Amino acid sequence: MGHRGGGLRRFLAGQILGSLFQLVGVSLAHYPGGLSALANAGSPPWWANVLGLLGLWTGFAGAIYYAYAYGNLRSLPHQWQVRPSDLIYMAVGVACQFIVDAAYIPFHVHHLNRPVNHLFGSVVGASFVLLIIMTTFLAPIMEEWLFRGVLFRALSEGGRRGGSRASVVLGVVLSAVLFALAHGEPLQFAACSSWVSCWRRSCGERGVWCRAS
Numbered sequence: 001m002g003h004r005g006g007g008l009r010r011f012l013a014g015q016i017l018g019s020l021f022q023l024v025g026v027s028l029a030h031y032p033g034g035l036s037a038l039a040n041a042g043s044p045p046w047w048a049n050v051l052g053l054l055g056l057w058t059g060f061a062g063a064i065y066y067a068y069a070y071g072n073l074r075s076l077p078h079q080w081q082v083r084p085s086d087l088i089y090m091a092v093g094v095a096c097q098f099i100v101d102a103a104y105i106p107f108h109v110h111h112l113n114r115p116v117n118h119l120f121g122s123v124v125g126a127s128f129v130l131l132i133i134m135t136t137f138l139a140p141i142m143e144e145w146l147f148r149g150v151l152f153r154a155l156s157e158g159g160r161r162g163g164s165r166a167s168v169v170l171g172v173v174l175s176a177v178l179f180a181l182a183h184g185e186p187l188q189f190a191a192c193s194s195w196v197s198c199w200r201r202s203c204g205e206r207g208v209w210c211r212a213s
Helices: 002-029 034-039 046-070 086-107 114-120 125-157 165-182 186-203 208-212
Strands: none
Touching (some): 125 165
16 A cells, blocks of 8 residues: 555656646746636646646656556566557547547537647647647657556556456556546546546557557
8 A cells, every 4th residue: 555655646746746847937937827827727828738747747757667666566568569550549549539529419518629728729839749749649658657557557456356357347447537537627527437448448458559549
């Protein structure tokens, strides 16, 4: 429990560090209204999103390192190996995004694009390219490395019944729910958690590239 608590503390530290990075950015940029105005902004400046992501990923990296260094979590063989069939999973992943969007149409749910507008609403030029790289390439890798590579495995492999079918199912569901909660979007919670559960189960023991798609 101590090892898991250490990883959780580092994850939460990333959340705090992201806010501290943004506080420094607010001070340097003399942002009107300060940090409270930035937190309520519908389309914050690009540097706020970049600093927030960097702080968050620092916490992710700390939790991942702690799990491997002190939590006795073994590295999976070939977890970084790129396979030609991963392209199929990437294509299916993109298609699933459209399916999820279509599933919400009958419910007339609004503001589903709020996370996109929050990231890119006021971004142009080089800063737009930077955020595209961070959110479409780096973010999936960091998220899957933590939620699938660490949390899922800790839940499914740990405990007295580690490795059993029930433990694997529990790990898939709980890690997906935590993944959805971490994104802080209530409207997308059901689709995000259920889709991630199915996707992680279908990817099985495949590498990071498949799961990050």
